[in-house]
Amino acid sequence: MTTDQSPLIRIADVDKTYRRGAEEIRVLAGLSLTVQCGEFLALMGPSGSGKSTLLNLLGGLDRPTRGTVEIGGERIDALSDRRLAGWRARHVGLVFQFYNLLPVMTAERNVELPLLLTHLSKADRRKHVATALAIVGLAHRTSHYPRQLSGGEQQRVGIARAIVTDPTLLLCDEPTGDLDRKSGDEILSLLQTLNREQGKTIIMVTHDPHASSRASRTVHLDKGQLSAAAPA
Amino acid sequence: MKFLYLVACNLRRKKLRTLLTLLSIGIAFFLFGLLGALKLALTGDVSIANADRLMTRHKVSIIQMIPISYQARIAAIPGVSGVTAQTWFGGIYQDPKNFFASMPVEPDEFLKMYPEFVVSDAHRQAWRTTRNGAIVGRTLMERFNWKVGDRIPLSAPIWRHADGRDAWEFEIVGTYEAARKSVDTSQFFFRYDYFDEGRGQNKGTISWFAVRVSDAARADAISAALDREFANSAYETKTEPEAAMMQGFAQQVGDIGAIITGILGAVFFTILLVSGNTITQGVRERTEEIGVLKALGFTNTLVLGLVLAESCLLAVLGGVGGLGAAWLMTIGGSPLPSLLPVFYVPTPHLMLGAGLMVALGLITGALPALQAMRLGVSEALRRQA
16 A cells, blocks of 8 residues: 555545534544554544544445545545455454454354455465464364454454454554453554554554554544644 | 357356356246156147037036036037036046046947047947947056956935935946146046936036037137027026136136146246346456456357356256156146146256246356456456456
8 A cells, every 4th residue: 555654544634524413423624644654543432522533435335425535545435335345355454342243254264254255266265264373372163153253262263353454554443342352452463563563553452551552553533523732 | 169168167156156056047948847747748739639629518617517418409500519427427447536537428329529539449349339348548547457357336316216325337348548748647438428418417418518519610609599589498507618618627626727827927936036146157257267268358248158058057967857857747647636637847848948948047157258258368367457
């Protein structure tokens, strides 16, 4: 997408409003943010501050009401739905709080899902899946179903699914929010490794100061705007 | 193909619900298959009827007899290239339940008129030289374990001898095979001269004439000429295409096509509701999973295709099972050979069934597929949160 030391993400003057009946809710208000390539950024803030909404805009899961979202030099807010889906598949890995694995599929098949959108052969897909599962330390759990895995292991499978296409950007929505401290630490260590050793740019939404301490930078959101403490 | 596993996984999600839906679809297609075989059994003769064959019978009803002397006058009408007489005999073998189609005919004329009945030269010759000889279809031979050379007594309550006896004795001198699968091989044909000499009443009469015309396009004009020939006589006639007469026979129990279409319509409407509900419920339960797939990069169109593929797979699996069971059940022959001699699921019906499976899948999957396609990613993920 772009080289190190250059901004990977530029968000300029972004508004996001939702309608609930006659009421209009402004979740993000004139927000601007720049993230360098290779950064590990923690997004913190109280509930309803707009963290997840911002993450959705960065992942191309939603569109801003106003303003621009530029990632890797591409204005993703201007892409059509179809092109945006393709862009997501190529450039973004998503990690969810509740793992969001498909319960009817083994770990291996869950990790393979994003690769179904590529032109890779079955053998190549298997190879990529094995590599991703090895990176998260689950090479021995490939044929287990999510219900047969612990929460920490399920989140590792979720991370393997997020990195299997080798995306530049990892977006993590409270990745340790459903885990005990030990498992959470393991996940945070894994994310740090991916950031430091593989150069992944990571943006992590969290409520937990302990989790945010693992990031290279933390920004705080309050009422849809970056708070004064955060460098924009 | 790489998405097939994903589609199949979704069907395995609620095994009992999928199984029950498959069963209900399977039963619908099983009925579809059996009713197709039944329709063929009741109306099949109509579809195999030749356009160049006409039937001339008494104007009032087929049970009224007409003189065999008409045969020469029919043969003399321009455009007629062949004519042969047939009479309903109604023979019974040993027990009233052993009833089958039996008719006295003139051997050479009859076999020339109906080339779909295939008889070997040796058996034809034996029939010509044996006065009480009979040619019997393969299915009927197998049903009663008869062999060529056997002497078979038949009783015919409507055709008694002059002394009041209703027993007739025949010698089986040959068998016939079908030139096509749809030809009935459960009939019994014997010589008209033997019959006419033995019967005590209505001598010199027959039930109907089969008439071949040299040009099928002129069949209407020749039919009219035939009926004009016997107008104002003691035995006025009605001539119609062979198919129309067969249709008349079949419709004695009602409009078979309409009855069967009605039953199938009701069955399929019910199945549409059942499987449509299953798919809709399944998709609704997977809202967040669909959101995740979209978040991973699955396009709206691909999600639409996956849901439609799922509903089509469900319909095809159930349909193939049901239709296959009906096909297997009928491939061995008719369960009631005396009533339904030709009984199998015809190939066009199987193809129609295949088309219906896909249509059922598309119709039942359309609404949930559209819902899944329109689902916004962030909205779906928010529902989970």
